[in-house]
Amino acid sequence: MINQLVSKIQKTGAPIVVGLDPMMKFVPERIQKKAFAEFGETLEGAAEAIWQYNKGIVDAVYDLIPAVKPQIAMYEQFGIPGLVAFAKTVAYCKEKGLVVIGDIKRGDIGSTSSAYATGHLGKVTVGSKSYYGFDEDFVTVNPYLGSDGVKPFMDVCKEEKKGIFVLVKTSNPSSGEFQDRILEDGKPLYEHVGKMVDTWGSELMGDSYSYVGAVVGATYPEMGKVLRDIMPKAYILVPGYGAQGGKGKDLVHFFNKDGLGAIVNSSRGIIAAYQSEAYKDTFGPENYADASRAAVLAMKEDIAQALA
Amino acid sequence: MINQLVSKIQKTGAPIVVGLDPMMKFVPERIQKKAFAEFGETLEGAAEAIWQYNKGIVDAVYDLIPAVKPQIAMYEQFGIPGLVAFAKTVAYCKEKGLVVIGDIKRGDIGSTSSAYATGHLGKVTVGSKSYYGFDEDFVTVNPYLGSDGVKPFMDVCKEEKKGIFVLVKTSNPSSGEFQDRILEDGKPLYEHVGKMVDTWGSELMGDSYSYVGAVVGATYPEMGKVLRDIMPKAYILVPGYGAQGGKGKDLVHFFNKDGLGAIVNSSRGIIAAYQSEAYKDTFGPENYADASRAAVLAMKEDIAQALA
Numbered sequence: 001m002i003n004q005l006v007s008k009i010q011k012t013g014a015p016i017v018v019g020l021d022p023m024m025k026f027v028p029e030r031i032q033k034k035a036f037a038e039f040g041e042t043l044e045g046a047a048e049a050i051w052q053y054n055k056g057i058v059d060a061v062y063d064l065i066p067a068v069k070p071q072i073a074m075y076e077q078f079g080i081p082g083l084v085a086f087a088k089t090v091a092y093c094k095e096k097g098l099v100v101i102g103d104i105k106r107g108d109i110g111s112t113s114s115a116y117a118t119g120h121l122g123k124v125t126v127g128s129k130s131y132y133g134f135d136e137d138f139v140t141v142n143p144y145l146g147s148d149g150v151k152p153f154m155d156v157c158k159e160e161k162k163g164i165f166v167l168v169k170t171s172n173p174s175s176g177e178f179q180d181r182i183l184e185d186g187k188p189l190y191e192h193v194g195k196m197v198d199t200w201g202s203e204l205m206g207d208s209y210s211y212v213g214a215v216v217g218a219t220y221p222e223m224g225k226v227l228r229d230i231m232p233k234a235y236i237l238v239p240g241y242g243a244q245g246g247k248g249k250d251l252v253h254f255f256n257k258d259g260l261g262a263i264v265n266s267s268r269g270i271i272a273a274y275q276s277e278a279y280k281d282t283f284g285p286e287n288y289a290d291a292s293r294a295a296v297l298a299m300k301e302d303i304a305q306a307l308a
Numbered sequence: 309m310i311n312q313l314v315s316k317i318q319k320t321g322a323p324i325v326v327g328l329d330p331m332m333k334f335v336p337e338r339i340q341k342k343a344f345a346e347f348g349e350t351l352e353g354a355a356e357a358i359w360q361y362n363k364g365i366v367d368a369v370y371d372l373i374p375a376v377k378p379q380i381a382m383y384e385q386f387g388i389p390g391l392v393a394f395a396k397t398v399a400y401c402k403e404k405g406l407v408v409i410g411d412i413k414r415g416d417i418g419s420t421s422s423a424y425a426t427g428h429l430g431k432v433t434v435g436s437k438s439y440y441g442f443d444e445d446f447v448t449v450n451p452y453l454g455s456d457g458v459k460p461f462m463d464v465c466k467e468e469k470k471g472i473f474v475l476v477k478t479s480n481p482s483s484g485e486f487q488d489r490i491l492e493d494g495k496p497l498y499e500h501v502g503k504m505v506d507t508w509g510s511e512l513m514g515d516s517y518s519y520v521g522a523v524v525g526a527t528y529p530e531m532g533k534v535l536r537d538i539m540p541k542a543y544i545l546v547p548g549y550g551a552q553g554g555k556g557k558d559l560v561h562f563f564n565k566d567g568l569g570a571i572v573n574s575s576r577g578i579i580a581a582y583q584s585e586a587y588k589d590t591f592g593p594e595n596y597a598d599a600s601r602a603a604v605l606a607m608k609e610d611i612a613q614a615l616a
Contacts, residue, residue, distance in 0.1 A: 023419075024434070032435070042434060043432075043434065045434060045435070046434040071420055073420045073421075073424045073427070074423050076424060076441065077424070078427070078434075078441060079395070079432075082427070082441070087387070087388060105416055105450075107413065108413055109478060110480060112329070115382050115384065119386070124354070124386055124387075126349050126351065126353060126386075127340070127353070128349060131351050133351070133386060133390070142413075142450050142452055143486065144451070144486060146484065146487070147485060148482040149482070167452060170452075172417035172418060172454070174453065174456040175456070177454030177504070178454055178500070179452065181497065182491060183490060183491060183492070184491070192486070192489065196485070
């Protein structure tokens with residue numbers, strides 16, 4: 001799957017992943033009204049609204065991009081119906097030929113991480129049969145529990161030819177509270193996590209990049225530069241572009257000299273583009289998906305210029 | 309809810325939480341066959357088997373214990389039907405008067421942590437209505453993203469009078485890879501996380517303990533002793549007793565002088581007691597729930613002796 005991701009990035013010329021992180025305040029009123037008319041103001045109604053909203057965006061941008069990243073929390077908040085919408089979104093995006101990165105940030109002790117890996121990347125056995133649960137192509141993994149928590153994901157990745165992105169340096173303002181703490185050797189914790197990503201990744205190589213990638217926030221470009229060197233074979237999933245403050249020029253250091261090695265996420269900046277200063281006068285809520293397409297094209301251009 | 313947890317622990321005399329972490333290999337064949345006869349060898353069939361298995365255990369032990377801790381990964385691996393079984397288990401345990409600790413180990417950047425907190429502890433707004441998603445009483449939270457990732461849970465806890473347990477030192481063998489790393493000041497990372505738990509907890513106090521608790525593994529009793537002092541007002545959720553190797557005598561340092569301050573989890577040791585050396589000759593699969601009851605009573609005695 002890492003080989004497919006790389007080849008799709010090359011084909012589209014867009015190292016971009018669209019974060020499908022729907023909030024009700026992003027969903028145009030027309031879509032909400034229609035869903036509520038059918039299902040009432042219920043969790044099912046909210047889930048239907050989110051699903052229809054996602055579908056509109058995916059239909060508008062799928063030919064431009066290699067991948068999407070649904071953030072499961074945004075679905076999980078609506079309980080079971082929300083998770084049904086997550087599963088539908090994953091399946092639909094795969095139908096459209098997109099690589100799906102489940103942003104689930106799971107991580108636990110061995111047998112429990114195995115269960116998460118099984119549910120999101122692999123197949124679970126039921127009697128004499130086996131079934132995929134959510135069936136994403138990649139998931140994000142939290143490393144706080146160490147190798148025990150990460151290796152079970154790697155085992156499933158090996159079997160299924162899928163991949164993970166391990167949180168190394170996250171994009172949020174307080175990420176430094178623990179991640180930036182300096183260890184005895186004078187290096188920050190995130191560098192040590194980066195080194196482990198490199199070690200784990202060496203056990204699970206694709207053609208040119210590893211099945212084990214890393215998450216490093218666009219909001220910390222200098223750290224990105226150091227981590228790029230520490231983990232030369234890891235694809236870096238870069239959140240924090242756009243709404244969180246990361247800019248095209250900040251992204252340069254996340255890429256390798258081959259022009260590959262990083263994929264930049266934008267969520268709100270794409271999916272709620274129609275509400276932004278840049279697009280709200282050109283595209284109203286009726287044309288929210290067209291605004292998303294315009295925002296993807298602008299982001300592609302911004303990154304291309306930065307890398308040129 | 310922390311006050312309720314403390315009072316239930318005092319009432320039952322059992323600082324014990326039963327981990328409802330079902331695996332298919334624990335579920336007696338009779339229950340599996342019945343579920344598969346009704347739903348086929350499907351995800352729905354597996355979910356039904358797990359739910360019936362859980363129900364049997366809860367019915368057999370609910371009067372002895374204050375709380376249960378379903379591990380969501382074990383349900384999530386069966387996709388949507390598995391999560392339906394999780395939600396049913398949570399609701400049923402609450403009906404039985406048990407405090408429910410959702411072992412979800414979530415944690416993300418601000419708005420995303422908010423969504424998890426909403427889905428698991430709070431209410432989500434849909435139009436003019438609001439709904440609880442999974443509605444646990446407590447959840448476990450991963451601190452790797454810092455305060456941004458934890459505070460949104462605290463906000464919901466404040467509103468709902470619910471609580472969290474933050475991962476400080478986990479019970480697994482590789483937990484030391486990052487958690488034990490010594491920082492510049494000569495202290496390990498887990499102590500710094502413990503100090504943050506104390507700080508966060510001071511903002512959200514119940515009568516005698518904080519709504520912000522901590523997870524510290526029974527497998528690391530010396531670290532438990534240090535962390536007990538660092539976080540005097542935090543309830544410590546102690547996994548790793550039993551199957552993972554933690555023993556009654558290891559638990560002493562996790563408690564405060566008031567005999568409170570810790571609640572010890574056992575999962576496999578209780579729910580699969582009928583398969584263990586200690587109980588398999590007395591209780592067969594038909595009486596798996598009675599074996600769980602006997603195991604709870606033995607654990608209660610073991611802890612009481614250690615604390616005496």
